[in-house]
Amino acid sequence: MSEKNYTVAVVGATGAVGTRMIQMLEESTLPIKQIRLFATYRSAGKILKFKGQDVVVEETTEDSFDGIDIALFSAGGGVSAKFAPYAVKAGAVVVDNTSHFRMNADVPLVVPEVNAHALDAHNGIIACPNCSTIQMMVALEPVRKQYGLDRIIVSTYQAVSGAGAKAIAEAEREIAEVINDKVDPKDVHADILPAGGDKKHYPIAFNALAQIDVFTDNDYTYEEMKMTNETKKIMEDDSIKVSATCVRVPVILAHSESVYIETKELAPIDGVKAAISAFPGAILEDDPSQQIYPQAVNAAGRRETFVGRIRRDLDAEKGIHMWVVSDNLLKGAAWNSVQIAESLHERDLVHPTADLKFELK
Amino acid sequence: MSEKNYTVAVVGATGAVGTRMIQMLEESTLPIKQIRLFATYRSAGKILKFKGQDVVVEETTEDSFDGIDIALFSAGGGVSAKFAPYAVKAGAVVVDNTSHFRMNADVPLVVPEVNAHALDAHNGIIACPNCSTIQMMVALEPVRKQYGLDRIIVSTYQAVSGAGAKAIAEAEREIAEVINDKVDPKDVHADILPAGGDKKHYPIAFNALAQIDVFTDNDYTYEEMKMTNETKKIMEDDSIKVSATCVRVPVILAHSESVYIETKELAPIDGVKAAISAFPGAILEDDPSQQIYPQAVNAAGRRETFVGRIRRDLDAEKGIHMWVVSDNLLKGAAWNSVQIAESLHERDLVHPTADLKFELK
CATH class of the missing domain: 3.30.360.10 (Dihydrodipicolinate Reductase; domain 2)
Structure with a gap:
C-alpha cells in the first residue's frame, strides 16, 4: 500500500450523491490531506463542512484540477464528459458516478467486491456502475x-x-x-x-x-x-x-x-x-x-x-x-465511488496517466 | 336472460371493498329490488346510502339471509366460512371475495371475461379471485x-x-x-x-x-x-x-x-x-x-x-x-364480484341450490 496523502475533489458536491460522497470520505480509510469541492457557478461560494472544517465550494472549470490526485464526479453525464478528461490531463484519477464513460472499453466499471482487479488496467477514469x-x-x-x-x-x-x-x-x-x-x-x-x-x-x-x-x-x-x-x-x-x-x-x-x-x-x-x-x-x-x-x-x-x-x-x-x-446513494453511488478510491490507493494505482485516451472538449 | 328482480345483500358493507360493492351495484345492470347491508354488531345501526336512499346496516347472523337472492361477501375469510353456507341454505347465491372457498373443488373461481362458463357448475358459492x-x-x-x-x-x-x-x-x-x-x-x-x-x-x-x-x-x-x-x-x-x-x-x-x-x-x-x-x-x-x-x-x-x-x-x-x-378494489374485488353477479343473472343461474355442499358451522 502506498504512503501517499491525497488531495481529493468532489465534483457535484452539493447534490444528493455529492453530499454523501463527502460523508463517505470523512469516514474513509483513504489518507486525505486536502478536500476540494466543486459545483456549478450557482453553488460556488457555498460553504460545506469536511471533518468539521469549512470548505468553500468552487465552480468547476477546465483549470480546476491542478494538484488533485483523485476526483469523484457526480454532477451529471454532461459535466463528466466535459471535465473528467481535463482532470485526467491534470494528473488526477477520476472516479465517475455518471453513466457517460461506463461502457467505454478504456474505462473499468467497478464494484470493488466483485471486480477490483479491473482497476489495474485503468487509463485515468474509472466508472461507478448504475445504482440498480x-x-x-x-x-x-x-x-x-x-x-x-x-x-x-x-x-x-x-x-x-x-x-x-x-x-x-x-x-x-x-x-x-x-x-x-x-x-x-x-x-x-x-x-x-x-x-x-x-x-x-x-x-x-x-x-x-x-x-x-x-x-x-x-x-x-x-x-x-x-x-x-x-x-x-x-x-x-x-x-x-x-x-x-x-x-x-x-x-x-x-x-x-x-x-x-x-x-x-x-x-x-x-x-x-x-x-x-x-x-x-x-x-x-x-x-x-x-x-x-x-x-x-x-x-x-x-x-x-x-x-x-x-x-x-x-x-x-x-x-x-x-x-x-x-x-x-451509498453503495449505489457515493460509497461505491469512495470504495473504488480506497481500492485504487490499496493497489497503488493513484497516479497521473501518461497517455490521454479521452477527448478534451 | 331472466326477468327476475333481486334482493341483494352485501356482507362487510362498511369495509374498503364493501363500500365499493355498493357503488358498483348502484351502477350495475343487475335488476335490484332491494339491497340489504350487513356488517359486525359494531357497525350495525350505521346508515349507508344506496341510490340516494338510506339503508340501515344490520348485524350478520345465521338467520340474516331469508329472502336474499344474491349475497356478496367481503368481510374476511372467517365470516365467509361461517355465514356463506347459511346464505346458500337460505336460497341465496353467494359471491365470495375472500380466499376461503377459492380452491374448493365445488366452487367456481371466476373472472367473467376469462371463465364465465365455470359459473354454470356452481353449487351456491362462487369465489372472486385474489386482486393480484x-x-x-x-x-x-x-x-x-x-x-x-x-x-x-x-x-x-x-x-x-x-x-x-x-x-x-x-x-x-x-x-x-x-x-x-x-x-x-x-x-x-x-x-x-x-x-x-x-x-x-x-x-x-x-x-x-x-x-x-x-x-x-x-x-x-x-x-x-x-x-x-x-x-x-x-x-x-x-x-x-x-x-x-x-x-x-x-x-x-x-x-x-x-x-x-x-x-x-x-x-x-x-x-x-x-x-x-x-x-x-x-x-x-x-x-x-x-x-x-x-x-x-x-x-x-x-x-x-x-x-x-x-x-x-x-x-x-x-x-x-x-x-x-x-x-x-374495483376489478380486483368489488367490480369483479358485481360482474359475477351480472353474469349469474345473464346465465339465469340465480336460484336456490338444492344440495348443500358446504358445512354449517
Whole structure:
C-alpha cells in the first residue's frame, strides 16, 4: 500500500450523491490531506463542512484540477464528459458516478467486491456502475462464482433519490399535497419525474412509474439497458442474459429489487444463502419464520447490500428468486465511488496517466 | 336472460371493498329490488346510502339471509366460512371475495371475461379471485388463447387498500408523520401491515414490504401462492408455471405488476398487443415514444385492467415482459364480484341450490 496523502475533489458536491460522497470520505480509510469541492457557478461560494472544517465550494472549470490526485464526479453525464478528461490531463484519477464513460472499453466499471482487479488496467477514469446494477452485483457475484449464472430477470422498486435532490423535493411536495391538502394523486403537478430530460412528467406520489431514464429504440429504458449491459461488463461475461423492468416507487432512500436468476449448475438454496452470507458487502436477512427480510427503511444509511426471500422457483429446477435492498446513494453511488478510491490507493494505482485516451472538449 | 328482480345483500358493507360493492351495484345492470347491508354488531345501526336512499346496516347472523337472492361477501375469510353456507341454505347465491372457498373443488373461481362458463357448475358459492390474480388474468388470457402460456414470473407493486380500511388509515398516518413531523421512516410505529394476523408489523411509509399475507412452509407467502394456484384454476391448466413475488408499496389504490411470460408458440409483439387490445376489460396503454404506459394513479377508480410496456425479452425467444395495472378494489374485488353477479343473472343461474355442499358451522 502506498504512503501517499491525497488531495481529493468532489465534483457535484452539493447534490444528493455529492453530499454523501463527502460523508463517505470523512469516514474513509483513504489518507486525505486536502478536500476540494466543486459545483456549478450557482453553488460556488457555498460553504460545506469536511471533518468539521469549512470548505468553500468552487465552480468547476477546465483549470480546476491542478494538484488533485483523485476526483469523484457526480454532477451529471454532461459535466463528466466535459471535465473528467481535463482532470485526467491534470494528473488526477477520476472516479465517475455518471453513466457517460461506463461502457467505454478504456474505462473499468467497478464494484470493488466483485471486480477490483479491473482497476489495474485503468487509463485515468474509472466508472461507478448504475445504482440498480451495483446492489444486484453484490447479491449475485457470490452465486455466480459458485454455481455460474445463466440468466437474470429483475424488477426494481427504485427510490426517488436516484433522480437527485430536486426529485426528492418534488416527491415530498407531491406527497404533502395528497396527505395534507387532499389533492387527488392523479391531479398533482410534476416537473421532473420520471426523467428530467423527457417530454412528459408524472406524479410519483402514491404511484409506481414504469419508466426510469428515457426510452431506447427497443422499448426498454436506458435504466433497464444499463442493468443489462453493465452486468455483462462487470461480470466479464457477455453470455449472461439480463432483462430488467425498472420502476420508480414513492420511497426516498434505498432501492429494492425482485431478482430471478437461473444458475448454470443446480444451486442448493442453503448453498446460495451461505455464499451470499460470506460475501463482503452482502448481508443475509432471510428468515420467513421470523418475518426477517430486507426493507428499504432499514437499508437507508447503511453501506451493505441486504439479501433475503431466497427461494427456489416453483417449477424451474435451476431458478431462484430473491429480494435485494441497498441504499442507492451509498453503495449505489457515493460509497461505491469512495470504495473504488480506497481500492485504487490499496493497489497503488493513484497516479497521473501518461497517455490521454479521452477527448478534451 | 331472466326477468327476475333481486334482493341483494352485501356482507362487510362498511369495509374498503364493501363500500365499493355498493357503488358498483348502484351502477350495475343487475335488476335490484332491494339491497340489504350487513356488517359486525359494531357497525350495525350505521346508515349507508344506496341510490340516494338510506339503508340501515344490520348485524350478520345465521338467520340474516331469508329472502336474499344474491349475497356478496367481503368481510374476511372467517365470516365467509361461517355465514356463506347459511346464505346458500337460505336460497341465496353467494359471491365470495375472500380466499376461503377459492380452491374448493365445488366452487367456481371466476373472472367473467376469462371463465364465465365455470359459473354454470356452481353449487351456491362462487369465489372472486385474489386482486393480484384477477388483473393478471385479464392481461394474460388473450395471450394464452392465441399463443398458449408456458410460464409466468410476476413481481407485484400492491396498494395498501388491499389490506383494508385500517391499513389505509395506518399508511396515511405513517406518511403524515414522516412528511409533517420528520419522523425517520424506520421509527414509524406500525400495527397492521404487512399482515394483520402476523406477529411483527413494519412501516409501509417510504418502504417496500416483500410480504403480503403470512408465509407458507415453502418460504412463499400465501399471497404469492394464491397467484400460482388461482391462475391454474382459472385458466384450467395445471401445467402453467407461476412463481410470484408479492410486494406492498406506499400506494393507496391500484396494484401494478411486472409480468414476465413465456408463450408456447412464438408470439409477435404486435399480435400480443392486438390480442390484449381486443379483449374485454383490458385497455392497451403502450407507446414508449409518447411515454404512454399504465400508472396506478390513472387506474384508480376505473374498472378496466391497463397493460403496457409490452416488449420481447432480450434473450428468450418466447419471453415477453409487460406492466399490468388495475384498481385493486374495483376489478380486483368489488367490480369483479358485481360482474359475477351480472353474469349469474345473464346465465339465469340465480336460484336456490338444492344440495348443500358446504358445512354449517
